[in-house]
Amino acid sequence: MGSAEALGKDAAAHQKLKMLRERLESDIVTADADIVARYSTDWHGDVTSSALAVLRPRATEEVAQAVRACAELGIGIVPQGGRTGLALGAIPDAPETQVVLSLERMNRIRSLDPADFTAVVEAGMVLEAFKEEVAAQGLFFPLALGAQGSCQLGGNVSTNAGGVNVLRYGMTRELVLGLEVVLPDGRVLDGLSRLRKDNRGLDLKQLFIGAEGTLGIVTAVSVKLMPAPEKVATALLALDSLEDVIELYRRARQQCCDLMSAFEFMPPLAFALAKEGIPDLALPLEPGHEAYALVEISGSGFVDTDVLMERFLELSMGDGLVRDGVVAQSQAQARSIWLVREGMNEGQARRGKHLRTDLSVPLSRLADFVTEAENSIADSLPGAICVSYGHVGDGNVHLNVLPVPDATEPVDDQICRAKAVLNEVLDRYDGSISAEHGLGRLKAMDFGARVPAVQRDLLEAIKRAIDPNLTMNPRCQIVLN
Known part of the structure; x- marks a missing residue:
């Protein structure tokens, strides 16, 4: 990029930031470099990017105002929860044209009804804090993750998080009764139902569960609760x-x-x-x-x-x-x-940077898959260490690869080669490249290379119908041509 072009981009970004600040409350927008860097780094510290600014609204209407302002200015929005995702779905990748919108200030339980076994909670509440509040009422929210001390309910919904209790209680999708979502044009979809049975046509909340913020921003969720296991x-x-x-x-x-x-x-x-x-x-x-x-x-x-x-x-x-x-x-x-x-x-x-995977195959083929995949890695990367573990009942295996230490081949190249080998084996087993972590930016291209044509057409049609200007979490879950 030439210096004149770079200066032009800097000036345009500065002007967009100025106009954004004019439209929103001053304590919602921050462009401090140190703060922005913290919201632009993934959980493991492998990737650090940047953004035009970080937006931290305190209520649904402030989220809606921020979304409308960004839509008017042509700014992409990367919704963010607790930054514990493993697919880079909440990390910006275009510093001059994207903002991070953090839900961390929206962290209240709006209602908790023990008689109804339901709760309505804002998206920014930390999962562990919510579980503790629920437990104090003698109830149980079964979603359980290693990152539950940091991850947030909105992020759990947006990635359809799994965890160790999927076997009995299902993934996050099975625990959601209703959602409140700010749409790309700033309108609010108020779907915070507490009904367990509601068969009035299409179930719109399912569009946003697992969508990783590409169709809207989840601001609150109505969830099922259970009696606490004694x-x-x-x-x-x-x-x-x-x-x-x-x-x-x-x-x-x-x-x-x-x-x-x-x-x-x-x-x-x-x-x-x-x-x-x-x-x-x-x-x-x-x-x-x-x-x-x-x-x-x-x-x-x-x-x-x-x-x-x-x-x-x-x-x-x-x-x-x-x-x-x-x-x-x-x-x-x-x-x-x-x-x-x-x-x-x-x-x-x-042990340093390594390949982390989140794969699933039919349970009946899990053992054969692990054996074949580990053997293929050994043939392609002698000296690399495979660490295979996971959730047996779900057919979900985390087959991670620790690169060869002190090798002449760079670690990133080893990781790319190992991923290609694993994906090739996985394709033969009709498996999924993402069992529970989502696609994000990390797996978007791998998904795009595998998605069937009819499924691609439907996904593109839904995206363009809800987000025609493609401002919501750009380049996450890419399927658009």
Whole structure:
């Protein structure tokens, strides 16, 4: 870019910022470089961009005002929650023409009705804070993520977040009763229904769940609540292979039925990574086997989860399927079991930049997929380390790849090669490149290369009908030609 062109762009950006400030309250708009940088960096710190400004409205009407102002000025809007996403869907990528709109100031519970088992909560409320407020009323909101101390409800809705309780309660989509959304022209869709059954035509809220802010900005959500589980049984089990883990899951589905709330699988490397991520972690089980399963059963009322877990393990260990294991005898021990699973992510992060994936395949083919994918990575990148783990019951595997250290090939090139290898294997298994993290900007091109023509036409038609000027989260989930 020539210096004259650059100066022209700088002048245009400065003029847009000036006009934006004239239209909005002064404490809503900030262009301080340090603040903008904080809102333009992804969770892991791998990517830092910039933006024209950061907008921080305090109410739905202020969001609507900001959207109308940006529409008039031709400014793209990148809606943002807690910045914990893993697909760069909330990170701007055009500093002169985009603003970040953060929902963090909109963090109130508008209503909580124990008799109705519902709540209406603003998009900027942190998930963990909401769960604690709900628990104080003897209720339970089952969405559970490793990032729940930072992620926000609006972001959970906009990415259709999954987590560890999908097996029993479904993804975020299954927990949403209604939405309030600011549309690209500044109008407000007031759909905060608390009805569980409403069959009056098209269910418009489904357009915005998982849309990553490309069709509008979620400002509030009406959600389902459940009775708090009073009894939880947690076990960490050792097995001989991932195939055995799948067999154990099949038995658990039959013998524990709908009381099974989580079933995770982990490799032997999980223990070393967890200790790297959480050095003072006391391991609840000594490593030494080829595969591990984390099983949780929860219930309330007359259900005795301890007896159910005991009977299930008695049968599974009796015929040699489960080789070793530990059942938590306290909440603290249950927490230490979960920290092995959660600490893996911290350990991987400490090993530097690496490929993070979020894949899904049919459950019946999960073990074969992991074996073939890991072998393909070994052939293409000798010395790279595969870390495969995830949610067995969902067919969701996070097959991450730690690049070869001190290699002559740059880390970014290794990551690109590993991703291409994995996607090629995944295509043969009719899998998905995004099970629960969304597409964002990170996977937009990979999605565009795979989306069928009819699906592309429908997605483009919906986008152009709702956002004809293409201002909402530009270049996120790209399908437009």
